[in-house]
Amino acid sequence: MSQFSYESLAQLRTRQSVKWRAYDADVIPAWVAEMDFTLAEPIAKVLTDAISRSDTGYAWTSDLGVALSAFAQQRWQWSVDPKCVIPVADVLTGVGHVLLALTQPGDSVVITSPVYPPFFTTVTTVAHCEVVDVPLVDVDGRYTFNREAMREAFSRPEVTAFLACSPHNPTGRVFDRDEMSFIAQIAQEFSVLVVSDEIHAPMTHHGYEFIPYLTVAGQTPAVSVISASKAWNIAGLKCAQVVSNSKELYATLHERIPLEVQFGAGHLGVLAAQAAYFEGSLWLDEMLTHLESQKVLLGNLLHEYLPLVQMNDPQASYLAWLDFNGLNLAQDPAAVLLEKGRVALNSGPTFGPTGPGFARLNFATSPEILTRVIEQMAAAVR
Ligand SMILES: Cc1ncc(COP(=O)(O)O)c(C=O)c1O
Structure with missing residues (x-):
């Protein structure tokens, strides 16, 4: 039985979240990372059940690490020790506090x-550190690390951490084992902490390996900050997980x-995340199949209406990084x-010095809405 469905523009316009409120009513929003899909049924059920019980107190988080661990093992053969998991409100809060602590x-x-633009301010205003930007390089349409520049940056005595975005927003890259092993190797060599924002990981497209x-x-001390919030569109419910790679690091962070x-x-965020991790895989796989066809x-x-606009090939998630320089x-x-x-x-320039001339488009919507977005874009630049 198919679980996945998307909503019409009329239904979406009744939503009260930031995507649907921030702009005038005639604007079609294809910006912030929210999806235009109907909530996965297991998640809707735990939420409506909780509301029907007036069960809106504080979170009980003891099962959250167990739920993440089960999902990570089944999806990625990653053994997460539930005792090394710290619950937090959202990924950015987790990233900021991990950097501040370490x-x-x-x-x-x-x-x-x-x-992702908040990386700049999280490093500076939350962790009180300086940003060292080592831009990704575009090798034949595939964004990857500039290995020489990364090694040089890691070797500097003042560099103590790398804030990774994996899979990467906005390029959609799912870094392969060789790329991630390279990061691990230089992190070990120069004793650099790696904090990996893995919020987009559950949305790795079929055929790629996260x-x-x-x-x-x-x-080498390392932390993953992960959440069900992007993949199941529950960001407003507030729940993410900080995972340490040792009990000692967990104890320090705790x-x-x-x-x-x-x-x-x-x-509600914890209940929804547990439902997503334990029971949300069928919906997730159907949703990913839809995203993959939206990408095509x-x-x-673009080929038909805006042939001068270049698009990346997202390997995860639903963000297209569009080059309008042509x-x-x-x-x-x-x-x-x-x-x-x-x-x-x-706006491309908010993504850093390599962003001017670019814009990021969210294609987690219906084919009809995506078609309208591109038609309106084409009319705007005609
Ligand atoms: C890479 C990345 N990290 C973090 C976030 C924000 O997540 P949260 O709301 O859990 O802080 C986003 C949102 O789109 C994102 O793309």
């Missing part, structure tokens, strides 16, 4: 732009991260598309 103010943290960083990290942060996961549709639509729309194509096309994409 670095010194003034240290440098490597990131690889173009990258390598959880902790499976290649060895003994001691240093403020208790209110460790109690920050929402009760997007490529075809159209000469100046620095921020998203601003032009919003003003003239009434479609909202994310």
